[in-house]
Amino acid sequence: MDKLAQGLGLGSADMSTISGLPYRIADFEPMTYLVRQGDVAIHCGLVVSGFLCSSKIGGDGSRQIVSFHVNGDLFGFQSIFLDESDHHIQVLSHASIFLIPKQAVLDAFEGNYAFRQALLRNMLKDLSISKEWLFSMGRRSALARVAHLICELAVRQDVAGLGNGLDYDWPLTQEQFGDATGLTAVHVNRMIKALRDEGVILSSKNKIKISDWPRLAKIADFTRGYLHMSGDVKIL
Amino acid sequence: MDKLAQGLGLGSADMSTISGLPYRIADFEPMTYLVRQGDVAIHCGLVVSGFLCSSKIGGDGSRQIVSFHVNGDLFGFQSIFLDESDHHIQVLSHASIFLIPKQAVLDAFEGNYAFRQALLRNMLKDLSISKEWLFSMGRRSALARVAHLICELAVRQDVAGLGNGLDYDWPLTQEQFGDATGLTAVHVNRMIKALRDEGVILSSKNKIKISDWPRLAKIADFTRGYLHMSGDVKIL
DNA sequence: CGGTGCCTTGAGTGCGCTCAATTAAAGTGG
DNA sequence: CCACTTTAATTGAGCGCACTCAAGGCACCG
Numbered sequence: 001m002d003k004l005a006q007g008l009g010l011g012s013a014d015m016s017t018i019s020g021l022p023y024r025i026a027d028f029e030p031m032t033y034l035v036r037q038g039d040v041a042i043h044c045g046l047v048v049s050g051f052l053c054s055s056k057i058g059g060d061g062s063r064q065i066v067s068f069h070v071n072g073d074l075f076g077f078q079s080i081f082l083d084e085s086d087h088h089i090q091v092l093s094h095a096s097i098f099l100i101p102k103q104a105v106l107d108a109f110e111g112n113y114a115f116r117q118a119l120l121r122n123m124l125k126d127l128s129i130s131k132e133w134l135f136s137m138g139r140r141s142a143l144a145r146v147a148h149l150i151c152e153l154a155v156r157q158d159v160a161g162l163g164n165g166l167d168y169d170w171p172l173t174q175e176q177f178g179d180a181t182g183l184t185a186v187h188v189n190r191m192i193k194a195l196r197d198e199g200v201i202l203s204s205k206n207k208i209k210i211s212d213w214p215r216l217a218k219i220a221d222f223t224r225g226y227l228h229m230s231g232d233v234k235i236l
Numbered sequence: 237m238d239k240l241a242q243g244l245g246l247g248s249a250d251m252s253t254i255s256g257l258p259y260r261i262a263d264f265e266p267m268t269y270l271v272r273q274g275d276v277a278i279h280c281g282l283v284v285s286g287f288l289c290s291s292k293i294g295g296d297g298s299r300q301i302v303s304f305h306v307n308g309d310l311f312g313f314q315s316i317f318l319d320e321s322d323h324h325i326q327v328l329s330h331a332s333i334f335l336i337p338k339q340a341v342l343d344a345f346e347g348n349y350a351f352r353q354a355l356l357r358n359m360l361k362d363l364s365i366s367k368e369w370l371f372s373m374g375r376r377s378a379l380a381r382v383a384h385l386i387c388e389l390a391v392r393q394d395v396a397g398l399g400n401g402l403d404y405d406w407p408l409t410q411e412q413f414g415d416a417t418g419l420t421a422v423h424v425n426r427m428i429k430a431l432r433d434e435g436v437i438l439s440s441k442n443k444i445k446i447s448d449w450p451r452l453a454k455i456a457d458f459t460r461g462y463l464h465m466s467g468d469v470k471i472l
Numbered sequence: 473c474g475g476t477g478c479c480t481t482g483a484g485t486g487c488g489c490t491c492a493a494t495t496a497a498a499g500t501g502g
Numbered sequence: 503c504c505a506c507t508t509t510a511a512t513t514g515a516g517c518g519c520a521c522t523c524a525a526g527g528c529a530c531c532g
Contacts (some may be wrong), residue, residue, distance in 0.1 A: 056371045059457040066367040070350040130366035131302040133294045137373035138300040138418030182374030221295040
C-alpha cells in the first residue's frame with residue numbers, strides 16, 4: 001500500500017484519498033482481458049502489482065501494443081468520455097488491480113486534490129511515453145527500438161520497486177515484444193541475439209540482465225527524461 | 237472567440253473562464269519555434285487559428301513529428317511538471333496563439349471547472365490520437381499511413397471549422413508529411429501519386445480534395461472514433 | 473513421453489530507403 | 503517585368519533492412 005502511494009507520487013497521508021474511493025481489488029490470471037476493443041468500459045484501473053498492456057487491433061487483424069502499465073500506473077481513462085473502448089487492455093502477468101468505477105473517477109477528479117494531481121501527472125507521463133514510442137517507431141532502427149524498450153522497462157520496473165536495476169524479470173514473449181516495437185517476433189529474436197552477441201545484455205527466457213548499460217543506452221539512443229521520474233533510480 | 241469556445245467544447249457562457257486567464261494573444265510567422273527541445277517552457281498554449289506541430293529530434297538529428305495542433309487545441313502541457321521540454325513546438329502556418337503562463341494553467345486547473353474539464357478532454361484526445369498514430373507507424377503500410385493522415389486532417393480541420401469537409405488546405409510539405417508518418421519525403425511523394433492515380437484524391441501544392449472518401453478510408457483503415465469528436469462533422 | 477508453446481536459425485523476397493537528376497513554383501532584386 | 507536564387511515536387515535506379523515462409527530445437531507439462 002505504501003509502494004502504491006509512492007507510485008502515485010502521493011504521500012502516505014494522501015492515501016486516504018485513494019482508499020476513500022469506492023474501489024475493489026481484483027486478481028487476474030496472465031493473458032486475461034480487462035477490456036476489449038469495442039466494449040463499454042465501466043471501470044478505470046490502478047495497478048497494485050503486475051504487468052499489463054494496452055493494444056489496438058486493425059481491420060486486418062494486426063496488433064500493436066500501445067502502452068504498458070506497471071505497479072502504480074493508472075490506466076483506462078480514455079474511456080471516461082468515450083462509450084466504446086478503442087483498445088484492448090490485457091493483463092500479461094498475475095496481477096492485482098484496483099478497479100474504480102468511471103463515475104467515481106470523475107467525482108474524485110472534481111473533489112479530490114491529490115487524486116486530480118496524480119491523474120494529471122499520470123496522463124502527462126503516459127502522453128510523454130507515447131510520443132517517445134512514436135519517435136522510436138518512426139525513426140529508430142529495429143536494433144535501437146528493441147534496445148530502447150529494454151532500457152525503458154529496466155527504469156520503469158526499477159522505479160516500480162521490481163527487479164534489481166539492471167537485472168529484472170522480462171515480462172514479454174518475443175511475439176509481444178514485436179507487437180510493442182512494430183516488428184515481427186522473428187526479427188525481434190535476431191535483434192536480441194545481436195545484443196547478446198555484442199555483450200550488452202544477458203537474457204534467458206524470463207530474465208534479462210543488462211551487462212553494459214552505457215553501451216545499451218547508446219545503441220538505443222535512450223535518455224530517461226521522457227519517463228518523468230523524479231529520482232530514486234538505481235540505474236545510471 | 238465563439239469558434240474558440242466551440243473548439244474547447246465550452247458553451248459561450250464558459251468563455252469568461254478562459255478570458256479570465258492571464259493570457260496574451262500573439263501572432264507568429266510560419267516556421268517559427270514556440271518551444272525548442274531542451275528549453276524551459278514558461279507558457280502553455282491554445283490555438284486560436286493556425287496549424288502547429290510538436291516534434292522530437294533524435295541523437296543523430298532525425299526528426300519525428302509527434303502531433304499536430306489545430307484551432308481550439310490546447311498544447312504544451314507536458315512541460316507543466318518537467319523543466320526542460322523534451323520536444324519542439326513549431327508553428328507551420330501563420331497563427332494566433334493564446335499563451336498562458338504555466339502557473340496560471342495550474343491555478344485554472346485547480347480553480348476553474350470548465351477549464352479543468354476542457355484540459356482533461358484535450359489530453360484524452362491527444363493521448364488517443366497518439367495511440368492511433370502508434371498503430372499506424374507499427375502496423376500500417378506506407379500507403380495506408382499517408383492515406384490515414386489525410387483522413388485525420390480532413391476530419392480535424394473540418395471540426396475546427398476550416399475547409400469544406402472533403403476539400404481543404406493542405407498544411408504540410410512532403411518533407412513534413414514524411415516526418416509525421418515516419419517515411420522519407422521521396423516515398424511520401426510516390427504514395428500521394430499512387431492515391432492520385434487511384435483516383436481517390438486530387439491534390440495541388442497547397443490544396444487537397446478527397447474525391448472518393450469511402451475508398452480512401454478503406455485504404456487507410458480509417459475510423460474516426462479515436463478523434464473523440466462529438467459530432468457536427470460533414471464527412472461521412 | 474508425446475504435446476504444445478516459445479525460441480532459434482536459414483533462405484529468399486519486397487517495401488521503403490538512398491543517391492541523384494530534373495522539373496516546377498515561388499520569391500527577390502535589378 | 504524579367505534574370506537569378508531558392509525551395510518543393512517529381513521521377514529513376516539500385517540497395518538493404520525487415521518481412522515471409524519454413525524447419526528444427528528446447529523446455530515445460532500433462
